[in-house]
Amino acid sequence: MREQNQVDWDAAIHHRFIDELFAGTVADNVLQHYLVQDYQFIDRFVALLGAAIASADLFTSRVRFSRFAAMITSDENTYFLRAFDELGLSEKYRTTPPLTAPTRAFQDLMAESAESRIYPLCLSVLVVAEWLYLSWADRPGAALPERFIHAEWITLHNNPAFAEFIGWLRAELDRTGPLLDAQDQARCAAMFGRAVALERAFFDHVYTPLDYP
Numbered sequence: 001m002r003e004q005n006q007v008d009w010d011a012a013i014h015h016r017f018i019d020e021l022f023a024g025t026v027a028d029n030v031l032q033h034y035l036v037q038d039y040q041f042i043d044r045f046v047a048l049l050g051a052a053i054a055s056a057d058l059f060t061s062r063v064r065f066s067r068f069a070a071m072i073t074s075d076e077n078t079y080f081l082r083a084f085d086e087l088g089l090s091e092k093y094r095t096t097p098p099l100t101a102p103t104r105a106f107q108d109l110m111a112e113s114a115e116s117r118i119y120p121l122c123l124s125v126l127v128v129a130e131w132l133y134l135s136w137a138d139r140p141g142a143a144l145p146e147r148f149i150h151a152e153w154i155t156l157h158n159n160p161a162f163a164e165f166i167g168w169l170r171a172e173l174d175r176t177g178p179l180l181d182a183q184d185q186a187r188c189a190a191m192f193g194r195a196v197a198l199e200r201a202f203f204d205h206v207y208t209p210l211d212y213p
Contacts, residue, residue: 046073
């Protein structure tokens with residue numbers, strides 16, 4: 001499925017935003033817009049993890065997702081709050097900001113995936129959301145930028161534990177996807193493709209940032 005969406009995948013992981021993030025040169029208003037909109041995914045993302053836990057066919061899979069959900073709601077959530085403090089973002093834009101079209105579309109896709117209650121359909125969106133981030137963050141030999149708001153967003157998505165989890169996540173989709181009937185396999189592929197396209201669109205749209213006074 002990644003190969004079927006290679007153009008959008010490569011455009012996302014080699015995006016200008018990623019280059020500037022590694023260089024530490026991404027403008028604060030661009031990064032702020034990116035983080036404000038990205039933070040609005042956490043609620044739906046945790047709900048999607050809950051749907052994966054509920055629909056998984058193995059207890060060991062439920063345990064693995066439960067541990068990952070704990071990381072998202074602790075380490076990653078803490079990074080967002082510290083970054084918002086660093087960027088001087090007011091409280092109202094942390095909780096109820098105006099949402100852009102790519103943000104709404106990704107929220108809708110995560111909700112659709114979760115509401116399917118079909119494990120591989122949940123995985124199809126989770127795999128993109130996490131594997132694509134590991135792919136852009138994995139730049140061997142690249143030095144980390146000095147400011148934590150740049151460096152920690154990279155290291156959150158490029159560390160041995162995260163890489164190992166992505167390997168397991170991909171294996172889960174490879175294991176359970178072939179068990180679906182043809183109709184649901186097509187739905188799985190369509191969700192995967194929509195997720196990749198939305199990731200690219202999300203990176204593109206941060207260069208027309210909203211104002212968060």
